[in-house]
Amino acid sequence: MSALGNIIKKELKELLTPSTILPVIIIALLFGTIGSSMEGIQEGFQEEPVLGYINEDDNNLSSIATSYLDNNSDIVFKSFDISDKQYGLEQVKQKEGLALIVIKENFSRDILNDSRGEIEVYWIMKGAGILDSISSEFTERIIGSLGSEISKFLIENNTTVNASIALWPTSRLDTTYFKDRVIELSPGTIAGMLSSQSTFIPIVIMMLIIFAGQMIISSMAMEKENKTLETLLTLPVKRTSIVTGKIAASASIGLLFAVIYMFGMRNYFQGFQMSGQLNLADYDLILTSQDFILVGISLFITLISALALCMLLGTFAKNYKSAQTLVFPVTMLAMIPMFITMFVDFDTLPLALKGFLFAIPFSHPMMAPRALIFNDYLLVIGGIIYVSIFAAVMIMLVVWVFKTDRLLTGSVKRYKFSIFRKRT
């Protein structure tokens, strides 16, 4: 073999190990799964939205609107009587529909008398994730086109309607039913207002977990690499004290992170509440002081569980380099809930995925703020209890490892998967 070939072979042997290949495969699978989900959602958009309508007007212009709806959406409820509104909403909800449209009485007459015809839209909002709000935007477009159809009719028939009314003949009033709350806004506006929970919070928490995790795994690895751990373990101090001391110190740093994070988040929220035309407080879409405390507890407990898990992983690290690989499972456990909570609301997930998300301890502080805005205390407190148990189990496991040879010998049986392994 040539010198160059020899070097290339050696480099490939060092680089192509299970610990380097596995992360790439998992990330590829993760993005592949996200891509497939997006494809499924896009296909869903091409289908006609499920709607219902009540035509109180039942006249020529409202008929244009209902004909358009009939042709461009899947109508699951039709009525001419406003007293059917509640029943209609239930029907639409039952059939996974998005909205019930009410064309008000005198709709046609108002337009012909140079007033805008009133349309009321009762939205059924399922989630506030990025993907959840896309389906309502598609429906918004159809509802917006109703006015265009009427404008076309008015212009084509040379009616004497005022030009501005002819161009914009309808006015709309939105009411959204979302998580047992009735909000006088469209789903798009609500999703926009809650976008901070959808994007900002999961990203920050993911970064916090990875940063803190990397710190403690590296610290454990450095103790081993610098051979300070051996000395520490022969000193007159109990193993449990060493573990408790390390966890307590890391937890203090975790607490500091949580306080900094909460301070930043509170300011961020306050900025959103007062900025723009809408005040979140007017719609009761804010966190109370009690809610902030719960979010803080959730975050702190999660950080402890992350640190304990990382410390457990760190016990297997032989040196600083191997520690970097061991951060990978923690990174994945932080990234998966981040992506899911960014794109989809917990409530709109299938049961299996809900269980999966709940089982990942790092999901809980990501889900907590939105859950608390909508008073879902069960999810948040249940999450805190679950993560506390997870953290306690992790700490017990770390103490156990500290009492065995495994800490120093790192005696995990490793099977060689190297493609260069010689056959014997």
Add this chain to the structure above:
Amino acid sequence: MIAVEVKNLVKNYGSTEAVKGVSFNVDNGEIFGLIGPNGAGKTTALRVISTLLQITSGSVNILGFDLRKKPDEIRKLISYLPEDAGAYKNLTGRAYLRFIANFFGKNTQDIVSLGIEIANLGDRIDDKVDTYSKGMKRRLLVGRALMINPKLAILDEPTSGLDVVNAQEIRKIIKNTAIEGTAVLLSSHNMLEVEYLCDRIALIADGKIIEEGKPKFLMDKYSANNIEEVFVKVVK
């Protein structure tokens, strides 16, 4: 009085037998050397005796305490210096000695003072460990190991990486420590060091003790001029 009593000590790593039924004693005030090639089981034996690793079978009694039952009591009486030991890089030499001394009760200041005296680093004791040379680091660690006046000092290659002058200084300190009553159990590759330091030695190969005795006795027994020759003859 016997400080260390090792009987049929076996230590396995999974299916690998690192120590295969080793027995020896170390008396108070005695320097006992474990001599052997790389991978012979010296460090494993020392790690077991220093409570770092669990015993597979056999028994170890240190200063009247059974190693299996009373490791916490034993840790109060021993001091272990691993071969490639390090210190916390962000601490100064003095802060490192104080950190260790804090585990040993009330006379922290006296312990630290003795550690500084043994380490003999001058003003550099207040510099960060990160800035120390290999020799300085080793001297700090020897100071750390001996400053607590342990009943048993377990020293794995105590002069490893030191230059001749520093190594000689450390050997003198070890000798004086034993004179004051500390039992010293050490391992070394350096046969001259072993001959100079040890009252008794055990030659270990492939996890077993193959010869044991005073250096002079072994040299006479094998008609050798030094321990190195003894070692070669015994291993052959």
